[in-house]
Amino acid sequence: GQQLNQSPQSMFIQEGEDVSMNCTSSSIFNTWLWYKQDPGEGPVLLIALYKAGELTSNGRLTAQFGITRKDSFLNISASIPSDVGIYFCAAHTGTASKLTFGTGTRLQVTL
Amino acid sequence: GAGVSQSPSNKVTEKGKDVELRCDPISGHTALYWYRQRLGQGLEFLIYFQGNSAPDKSGLPSDRFSAERTGESVSTLTIQRTQQEDSAVYLCASSQRGGQVPRTLHFGNGTRLTVT
Numbered sequence: 257g258q259q260l261n262q263s264p265q266s267m268f269i270q271e272g273e274d275v276s277m278n279c280t281s282s283s284i285f286n287t288w289l290w291y292k293q294d295p296g297e298g299p300v301l302l303i304a305l306y307k308a309g310e311l312t313s314n315g316r317l318t319a320q321f322g323i324t325r326k327d328s329f330l331n332i333s334a335s336i337p338s339d340v341g342i343y344f345c346a347a348h349t350g351t352a353s354k355l356t357f358g359t360g361t362r363l364q365v366t367l
Numbered sequence: 368g369a370g371v372s373q374s375p376s377n378k379v380t381e382k383g384k385d386v387e388l389r390c391d392p393i394s395g396h397t398a399l400y401w402y403r404q405r406l407g408q409g410l411e412f413l414i415y416f417q418g419n420s421a422p423d424k425s426g427l428p429s430d431r432f433s434a435e436r437t438g439e440s441v442s443t444l445t446i447q448r449t450q451q452e453d454s455a456v457y458l459c460a461s462s463q464r465g466g467q468v469p470r471t472l473h474f475g476n477g478t479r480l481t482v483t
Contacts (some may be wrong), residue, residue, distance in 0.1 A: 262409075289472075298371070298458050298474025299410070344409060354400065355472065356422060357410040 262345055263325045269335055270366055277361040278329040279345030286350035288321050288328040293360075302343075303330070310357030337365050369393075371475035373459050379481045380449055388444040388478045392461030399442050400472065404456045410458065416442060449482045456480070471481055 262279045269275055279288070279346055291299035303314050305321035305328060312319055318331045328345055343359040380386050392399050399421040401413040412426035416436040427433070431449075436442040446453055454479040463471075 297476050300462065300474070301471055304471070346410075352414050354412045354426065356412065357402075359409040 260345055260358035266362040266365050273335055275332040275335055279358045280327040284325045285347035287348040289346040290330045291344045302345055316320050335365050340365050371461055371473050373475035374477050377479045383448055384483055385447045388457050390442045390459030396461035397439050398440045400460045401444050405454045405455045413430050451482045454482045456463055
């Protein structure tokens with residue numbers, strides 16, 4: 257089946273540092289999404305991307321839909337303690353009925 | 368309600384027993400999804416309901432798993448003869464299906480299933 261390879265799997269960073277994570281696939285997707293999951297809760301949508309090459313920001317978060325439509329990245333600038341959590345990429349072909357999720361990047365911030 | 372509601376929040380069951388998990392989607396949301404999340408893993412698609420269309424069951428791991436949805440309301444996920452490998456968090460999500468799918472997927476907090 258379709259797979260999304262997300263990296264890194266986990267990262268420890270200092271408060272105030274910038275963070276970058278990415279998601280790649282061997283398949284083409286028409287929609288890329290980034291979610292954040294806090295402990296004991298369901299994932300919450302952060303950013304949605306609908307067009308190849310699209311660059312979208314949401315506060316300190318910036319995400320891009322790769323030109324090849326096979327990848328996406330998420331950047332977090334000036335990280336703060338509440339950024340801790342698991343970040344998932346997800347993608348959709350537009351013709352299928354389900355979202356495929358990546359394996360997640362666990363972010364931990366040290367003071 | 369304001370969000371997707373799942374019950375129970377936690378379920379411990381003995382191997383071999385059947386369990387039923389419930390999801391109340393956001394009112395007016397026509398699409399409903401079930402995902403499974405094993406400890407430390409990503410989300411694994413199980414099944415998708417969209418309005419009156421036939422559900423996409425392609426993610427159900429075995430015939431022990433089944434799900435139903437009544438109209439555009441409550442859904443139940445049933446696991447028969449549970450196995451220890453079924454232990455996971457089962458997440459339900461709903462969305463309004465507009466021209467682009469799914470523009471926003473709203474997740475519940477999940478049911479944590481433990482099979483002993």
